[in-house]
Amino acid sequence: MSDVFNSxxxxxxxxxxxxxxxxNIMETQKNLNFIEQLWASYYTYMNNDVLATGLLFFLTHExxxxxxxxxxYIIDKIPYFNRWKIQPKxxxxxxxQWECFKSVLxxxxxxxxxPIWTFHPLCKKLGIAVTVPFPSLTEMILQWCLFFILEDMxxxxxxxxxxxxxxxxxxxxxHHRYAAPFGLAAEYAHPLETMSLGFGTVGFPIIYAALTHxxxxxxxxxxxxxxxxxxxxxxxxxxxxWSLHHFIPFWAGAEHHDLHHHYFIGNYASSFRWxxxxxxxxxxxxxxxxxxxxxxRKAEIKAKKFN
Ligand SMILES: [Zn+2]
Ligand SMILES: [Zn+2]
Numbered sequence: 179m180s181d182v183f184n185s186x187x188x189x190x191x192x193x194x195x196x197x198x199x200x201x202n203i204m205e206t207q208k209n210l211n212f213i214e215q216l217w218a219s220y221y222t223y224m225n226n227d228v229l230a231t232g233l234l235f236f237l238t239h240e241x242x243x244x245x246x247x248x249x250x251y252i253i254d255k256i257p258y259f260n261r262w263k264i265q266p267k268x269x270x271x272x273x274x275q276w277e278c279f280k281s282v283l284x285x286x287x288x289x290x291x292x293p294i295w296t297f298h299p300l301c302k303k304l305g306i307a308v309t310v311p312f313p314s315l316t317e318m319i320l321q322w323c324l325f326f327i328l329e330d331m332x333x334x335x336x337x338x339x340x341x342x343x344x345x346x347x348x349x350x351x352x353h354h355r356y357a358a359p360f361g362l363a364a365e366y367a368h369p370l371e372t373m374s375l376g377f378g379t380v381g382f383p384i385i386y387a388a389l390t391h392x393x394x395x396x397x398x399x400x401x402x403x404x405x406x407x408x409x410x411x412x413x414x415x416x417x418x419x420w421s422l423h424h425f426i427p428f429w430a431g432a433e434h435h436d437l438h439h440h441y442f443i444g445n446y447a448s449s450f451r452w453x454x455x456x457x458x459x460x461x462x463x464x465x466x467x468x469x470x471x472x473x474x475r476k477a478e479i480k481a482k483k484f485n
Contacts, residue, residue, distance in 0.1 A: 180230070182221035184309050196223045207310075214310045217396060221308060231298035231308070234399065239294070240286065242403050243365065244279075246410040250361030251275060253416065262416050264436040268358030278362045289369045293380070304387040307394045318397045325382055325401050326449050332378035333448035338459070340371065341443065359413040359439045378448075379405050408449055413439075428452055437461040 200219040207215060224230035253259045254275075260266050270278075301308070312318070340350035353367040365372065379402060387393040412435040423431035428451050438445040444461030447453045454460045458469060 180221040180225060180227050180308075182218050182227075182308055182310060196220075199223050210310055213396075214312055217312075218310045227302075227308060228295075228298040231301065231395065232295040235294045235297055235402075236291070238399055238403060239290065239406070242406045243282075243286075243410065246407055247361040247364075250410070250414045250416075253414075254360060259416065262418050264415055264417050264433060265358040265440060268415075270356070270358075270360040274356075275360065275362055278356075278360075278366050282362060282365050285365065285367070285369060285372060289372050290376075300384070301387075301395060304384065304393075305391040306383075306387045306398065309394075312396050313394050318394075318400070321386070321393065321397050322401050322404060324386070325379075326404075328382040329378040329405065330447050330449040331453065332382070333375060334446050334453040336374055336378065337446040337448075341446070354439065354442060357439055357442075359415055359436060361410045361414050364409040364413040412448065423451075434461075 196219060199222050200215065203210070203215050203219050203222070207218065210218065220234070221227060221230050224233070254269055260269070263269070300306075337350075339345055349368045349370050353363075353371060355366070356363045367375070383393060383398050383401065412430060412432050414432045415436055417431070417433040417436075421431050421433070423429040423433060430445075430447060430449055430451050434445050434447075434451060434454075438461050441461045444459045444465065445454050446459060451460075460469075
């Protein structure tokens with residue numbers, strides 16, 4: 179029996195099909211919006227919250243990740259879009275994409291299957307709600323912003339560590355197989371990297387829930403979708419005039435991460451540019467030139483002081 183309804187007796191509905199449950203909920207729970215009605219119908223239909231949450235997370239991950247990669251695969255096939263490719267000489271071959279697809283799928287099934295299936299009991303322990311109605315949109319937006327900021331901070335430092343000696347050699351090198359990345363390469367990584375960088379995505383909502391006891395599973399699901407889209411898009415290899423970072427200057431986007439894959443050094447953050455900017459770890463020849471100019475200006479000032 180599901181926890182999706184706090185008080186009403188609707189969970190006793192003994193109609194067998196999803197459609198019948200949805201119709202029933204739409205007729206009797208008019209205070210809920212359509213997404214809330216769908217969510218409630220899903221949990222009522224599944225009648226097993228552990229299975230429902232596990233399946234929801236597994237399908238969300240697979241459908242959203244590979245679904246988001248598909249447009250980039252198609253764009254790679256259309257020469258018209260080549261004018262916006264950051265490294266236009268490197269279009270991934272079908273063989274490369276297929277190898278990458280198989281490896282990512284295998285990693286999803288092996289590394290991520292268990293955490294996904296044990297997520298609901300953890301949610302219950304931490305008080306992550308599955309009930310309807312959902313929290314207000316303002317509350318959800320504030321939590322998404324917080325998770326983006328925290329994940330980006332975690333990603334910056336963990337990724338910077340992964341470029342150090344043995345961490346690079348034995349773990350992170352796999353992700354750097356493609357010097358010109360493409361969408362599918364976003365999660366092409368060593369299992370230890372998947373788990374440690376994945377902490378930034380899943381760990382902070384868990385800590386947040388443990389501290390505040392005020393988080394909804396729908397908020398977490400949407401956050402994971404946004405983060406998947408951000409990761410795939412930053413590996414797409416395309417910088418369009420309408421790409422987000424042209425409108426939000428601190429948004430990282432593909433241009434930022436492509437330079438990381440190209441030069442192997444610098445641009446360690448995931449979503450935003452502020453960590454690399456303020457800690458002077460921006461990648462690429464332009465950033466290098468600016469850094470050198472800044473250093474020589476500093477040296478001149480220092481020399482003048484002593485003369
Ligand atoms: Zn790297
Ligand atoms: Zn990457």
